[in-house]
Amino acid sequence: MEKFQDSKTTDLCSVDTHDRARLQGHFQGTPRSFRRWFRNQDLNNSAPGISKEELANTLIPGKIWTVGPEDCDWPSSVGDLLEPPIVLYGRGTPLPSGPKLAVVGSRTEDPFTHRMCRLIIDHWATVHPNGAVISGGGLGVDQVALSMALKTGLHPVVCLAGDISRPTPRSLTSLFEQVLHHGTLLSEAFPGTPSFPYLFPDRNRLIAALSDAVVVVRAARKSGSLNTLEHALTIGRPVYGIPGPIDDPGWAGLHDAFDNQTAIPLFNMERLGTPRIRTRASTSMWSKLTKNHRILVNQLERGPATIEALSAILRLTVTDVMQMMLDLELANIVCRRRDDTYETRLESEKACQN
Incomplete structure (x- = not known):
């Protein structure tokens, strides 16, 4: 069993992609259990993994490549997950950058x-x-x-x-x-x-x-x-x-x-034609919002609306909707227009560009 020499922390970028793959090959659990095990370990010199030869014998015959957070072709959007992957395995061409x-x-x-x-x-x-x-x-x-x-x-x-x-x-x-x-x-x-x-x-x-x-x-x-x-x-x-x-x-x-x-x-x-993609700054807050917050944003993606109209749609009091709207403004997800309607921040930015 080969040991790691340089790993001293569970910071993803401190353990290179192949070493994470070797750890996962030794772990032999589900991806979820491996993610949680990995983040709770102090990966020092005693951390075990399958050998480089064993890993090569697993990857090379199927032309399987690995990609991790430190690689330039790592899909950064997976960082929006509460538990992002530790390593991904791929075949074929690298992931595209287009929509x-x-x-x-x-x-x-x-x-x-x-x-x-x-x-x-x-x-x-x-x-x-x-x-x-x-x-x-x-x-x-x-x-x-x-x-x-x-x-x-x-x-x-x-x-x-x-x-x-x-x-x-x-x-x-x-x-x-x-x-x-x-x-x-x-x-x-x-x-x-x-x-x-x-x-x-x-x-x-x-x-x-x-x-x-x-x-x-x-x-x-x-x-x-x-x-x-x-x-x-x-x-x-x-x-x-x-x-x-x-x-x-x-x-x-x-x-x-x-x-x-x-x-x-x-x-x-x-x-x-143009999916309403939220910014990373917004998605970091998005996971902390309630179901009603998300319903509110989905409704605004259909077009600007007043507090009163949103209150009727959600069947909540105007006070409750105003509080949720304040949360969304602070999260940089929605903004208020001059006519006292609200819209998503992305739609506002598009209007300014036009």
Whole structure:
């Protein structure tokens, strides 16, 4: 067992990427348990890890690369997470720098769902030809989103819950091979880790963090898509959804999000032209805000509104809404206009530029 010589702190940048990978290979736990173990360790000379040869034997055959916070191609947006990854494993090309849209939905073979998914990707490719599409690599919506990304020349990014060397499901092997030539496979799990069900919520948070906006094409009340939506809200990513039949339980979770004002119904694809991406200064405060704060911001993203109008929508007193608005102003997320309406800070900056 090889020992580390220079690590004396759990500061991510004090332990290089390959050393973190060696630690994770020795740890043999879930990404979540490894993150927590890593941050609670004093990595001195006694910290064990698999040998450099063992790591090379794991990574090289599958042409797997690693990326960490000290690397120039590390996706800084994952820093918005309360528990950012320690190290990421990838195959294919490095992560792109262009606008990224996450598209998630059910595995159901539904023609309407798939048609909406294709329309979304096609519009994103028209507006952002250098953009990327992020999905989970499953059947149904994931499969359609990745196939459409390849067809339109966008950069497909597949976030896997487990083993990156042999991605599942096996029925999509040919699609994964195409992604390897034109996009990126990404995982937080050490190569060889089976895709256990309890790893998927962790993967979903990564999909949300890598994106600039999230579109949920379809989501039941208990689904991975709804879990991705919740992660996106936690870190301040705008969430859009496709309304479906009101009597279909496969859309019930998404319709609940519309009712709660936590997702924006997508009736016009033009809305995706410029996703309302919040600044890092705002996202650092965003995770500390309540659900009502987030509903308030999502409502303002539809357009300026008065305190009284927001009070009626949220069914809260004017005093409560004024207090929340003050919180959001201090967090640099919203601002007050001369006509006493409020709007998001991003919309205000756009108006000044025009």
